[in-house]
Amino acid sequence: MLDLKLGLVDYLILALYTLFVLGIGFALKRFMRTSTDFFLSGRAVPAWVCGLAFISANLGAQEVIGMAASGAKYGIATSHFYWLGAIPAMVFVGIFMMPFYYGSRARSVPEYLKLRFDEKTRAFNAFSFAVMTIFSSGISMHMLAKIIAPIVGVNYHVGLVISASIVLLYIFLGGLTSAIYNEVLQFFLIVLGFLPVVLLGLADAGGWSGLVQKLDLVATSGATGRQFPPGTWSSTWGPMASPQTNPMGVEWFGLSMGLGFVLSFGYWCTDFLVVQRAMAAESMSAARRTPLIAAFPKMLFPALVILPGMIAIGQHVTSQGGFLPADDQTGIDYNMAIPAMLARYVPTGLLGLALTALLASFMSGMAGNVTAFNTVWTYDIYQSYLAPGRSDQHYLWMGRAATVFGIALSGAAAYVARYYNNIMDMLQLVFGFVNAPLLATFLLGMFWRRATGHGAFAGLVAGTLAAALHQSLTAPKGGWLATLHSYPSEMAQNFWTAIFAFGVCFVGTIVFSLLTVQRKPDEELRGLVYSLTPRVQEDPALAWYARPASLAVLVMAATVALNIIFW
Amino acid sequence: MSLDIRVPTGVLFVILGAILAMYGLVTGWTSPEMYTRSLGININLWWGLVLGLFGAAMLLWARWEWRRTRSGASCPSATKPATSHDESYR
Numbered sequence: 001m002l003d004l005k006l007g008l009v010d011y012l013i014l015a016l017y018t019l020f021v022l023g024i025g026f027a028l029k030r031f032m033r034t035s036t037d038f039f040l041s042g043r044a045v046p047a048w049v050c051g052l053a054f055i056s057a058n059l060g061a062q063e064v065i066g067m068a069a070s071g072a073k074y075g076i077a078t079s080h081f082y083w084l085g086a087i088p089a090m091v092f093v094g095i096f097m098m099p100f101y102y103g104s105r106a107r108s109v110p111e112y113l114k115l116r117f118d119e120k121t122r123a124f125n126a127f128s129f130a131v132m133t134i135f136s137s138g139i140s141m142h143m144l145a146k147i148i149a150p151i152v153g154v155n156y157h158v159g160l161v162i163s164a165s166i167v168l169l170y171i172f173l174g175g176l177t178s179a180i181y182n183e184v185l186q187f188f189l190i191v192l193g194f195l196p197v198v199l200l201g202l203a204d205a206g207g208w209s210g211l212v213q214k215l216d217l218v219a220t221s222g223a224t225g226r227q228f229p230p231g232t233w234s235s236t237w238g239p240m241a242s243p244q245t246n247p248m249g250v251e252w253f254g255l256s257m258g259l260g261f262v263l264s265f266g267y268w269c270t271d272f273l274v275v276q277r278a279m280a281a282e283s284m285s286a287a288r289r290t291p292l293i294a295a296f297p298k299m300l301f302p303a304l305v306i307l308p309g310m311i312a313i314g315q316h317v318t319s320q321g322g323f324l325p326a327d328d329q330t331g332i333d334y335n336m337a338i339p340a341m342l343a344r345y346v347p348t349g350l351l352g353l354a355l356t357a358l359l360a361s362f363m364s365g366m367a368g369n370v371t372a373f374n375t376v377w378t379y380d381i382y383q384s385y386l387a388p389g390r391s392d393q394h395y396l397w398m399g400r401a402a403t404v405f406g407i408a409l410s411g412a413a414a415y416v417a418r419y420y421n422n423i424m425d426m427l428q429l430v431f432g433f434v435n436a437p438l439l440a441t442f443l444l445g446m447f448w449r450r451a452t453g454h455g456a457f458a459g460l461v462a463g464t465l466a467a468a469l470h471q472s473l474t475a476p477k478g479g480w481l482a483t484l485h486s487y488p489s490e491m492a493q494n495f496w497t498a499i500f501a502f503g504v505c506f507v508g509t510i511v512f513s514l515l516t517v518q519r520k521p522d523e524e525l526r527g528l529v530y531s532l533t534p535r536v537q538e539d540p541a542l543a544w545y546a547r548p549a550s551l552a553v554l555v556m557a558a559t560v561a562l563n564i565i566f567w
Numbered sequence: 568m569s570l571d572i573r574v575p576t577g578v579l580f581v582i583l584g585a586i587l588a589m590y591g592l593v594t595g596w597t598s599p600e601m602y603t604r605s606l607g608i609n610i611n612l613w614w615g616l617v618l619g620l621f622g623a624a625m626l627l628w629a630r631w632e633w634r635r636t637r638s639g640a641s642c643p644s645a646t647k648p649a650t651s652h653d654e655s656y657r
Contacts, residue, residue, distance in 0.1 A: 012586065013586065013587075016579065017579070020579050024575055181572040188621070192617070196614050200606060345604055345605055346604070346605065347601045347604055348594075348601065349587050349590045349610075349611035349615075350587065353614075
């Protein structure tokens with residue numbers, strides 16, 4: 001099937017990478033003196049480092065393998081996840097939300113909710129996030145063990161334990177700083193490891209125009225299950241007029257509101273995995289710039305992760321199959337797009353680099369989840385409810401312990417993921433249930449001072465129930481109670497679940513806030529709500545083009561241009 | 568600043584670049600057929616050079632930054648107290 005044999009030089013490269021990430025962990029150990037050092041890097045990290053870590057932590061196994069698979073399955077429309085989804089959300093969180101996250105001195109996202117609302121809202125978020133992040137980490141571990149272990153020549157269990165141990169060690173030693181610095185290293189490895197593969201594949205396909213021709217054949221031949229007009233795989237908006245004209249089965253409204261707004265903003269604005277990296281920045285200005293700095297490479301990532309999938313399906317169809325391996329159920333195993341590209345184009349030597357890049361991406365995603373978990377556990381669950389008032393050194397110890405059992409739990413989650421094939425879809429679902437309403441809670445919390453704790457909690461519960469209700473009343477996935485409406489695809493259904501969850505939470509929070517008393521006086525809400533916070537002063541040392549506003553305008557303009565170019 | 572990540576990054580890529588480039592040089596001579604899959608290009612050699620250049624650029628950047636903060640004040644983040652509330656609005 002896939003013929004990937006590793007030479008000595010490949011193992012050497014993998015070993016070198018491992019040595020460096022562990023070395024960085026050891027080098028940082030002596031700087032971990034307080035819990036702030038361990039969980040928040042002492043709030044002393046420069047903007048560019050935070051920015052690269054921000055995007056690297058997000059780029060885990062699901063992203064790399066999944067985006068390539070989607071690139072093969074849907075074509076360049078997959079870029080919507082980046083150009084329509086991620087970029088506007090990243091700009092928004094940097095410009096409008098970081099002043100509250102950073103200015104409130106909250107040590108985590110749930111802690112912001114406690115400061116702004118009350119304990120029960122914090123608890124709701126802390127527990128749901130802790131569970132979600134463990135499962136997410138477990139899925140990363142599972143995919144790593146499943147895909148990389150066989151290539152490297154070890155079995156699943158050994159691969160799982162070894163990679164988990166490496167991440168465990170460097171986070172145990174150096175805390176968030178170790179995770180962040182390694183994420184920067186991993187970022188460069190990912191880019192420099194995948195870029196040659198993409199360049200080779202693109203050259204082989206005949207450049208972009210050659211690829212477009214192949215993709216036309218992919219669309220019209222119906223190789224992925226149905227026939228589509230030519231150009232479907234190489235256009236982002238054109239095929240979005242109706243669910244029937246694109247393989248995703250969505251139309252532009254559901255796409256824009258569901259993915260572009262609710263799901264993306266829900267993730268980038270409220271998920272502690274990424275927000276934590278901005279909270280570690282050395283100043284307010286650096287914190288605001290972190291997501292903006294991250295947005296620039298994020299904009300270009302489709303070329304790195306989606307394009308290989310498109311090249312793979314193009315080659316697969318024009319060579320009458322044989323490029324991508326077969327899957328028993330659907331005919332093509334899209335998840336093997338990246339390994340197939342490696343097998344076809346990459347000689348020994350570069351193979352070691354590309355594999356290390358893959359390993360690095362999995363590790364950075366996992367590290368993101370682990371640091372987010374150990375912080376939420378220690379501050380929002382342990383310190384808040386189980387053992388308050390202990391010494392800072394005790395919580396530092398707890399953070400290290402949480403790293404150990406967090407990874408152990410992730411390992412268990414990995415085996416669950418291995419057993420249940422659809423766990424990844426389930427996680428996407430849970431994301432929609434939890435993140436979508438949370439976005440409404442945050443927007444109202446940050447921009448409407450009348451929002452109360454009871455209102456927020458009621459809104460969250462209502463939103464989550466609405467999501468569950470929507471899922472249980474519609475097809476294709478769910479429909480446990482009845483089927484009132486059938487969506488053309490699972491993706492469309494997910495988008496609309498998110499839209500409903502957001503909408504119900506938004507309205508519910510407003511209604512219940514108006515019905516309850518605002519318990520927090522204005523002084524307590526200062527720095528937490530827009531109307532009660534002084535406008536952020538721009539850092540006078542920054543050149544005009546490096547200011548958050550300028551960066552935001554630049555990245556949005558470039559993203560709009562990309563959307564137009566690939567219309 | 569506790570550790571300048573530019574330095575380990577630069578060192579790693581210089582070493583990786585050297586390994587790949589040397590490997591490419593050797594195999595380009597002994598077994599050039601392994602490069603048919605990479606469209607006949609000795610990708611190890613070329614990309615090894617790219618990596619080495621990148622690593623060198625990182626190290627130069629680190630040195631430039633080190634010189635800059637040495638001549639001015641000491642490293643700002645090492646001396647900044649992290650908890651002043653007013654500072655957060657800078």
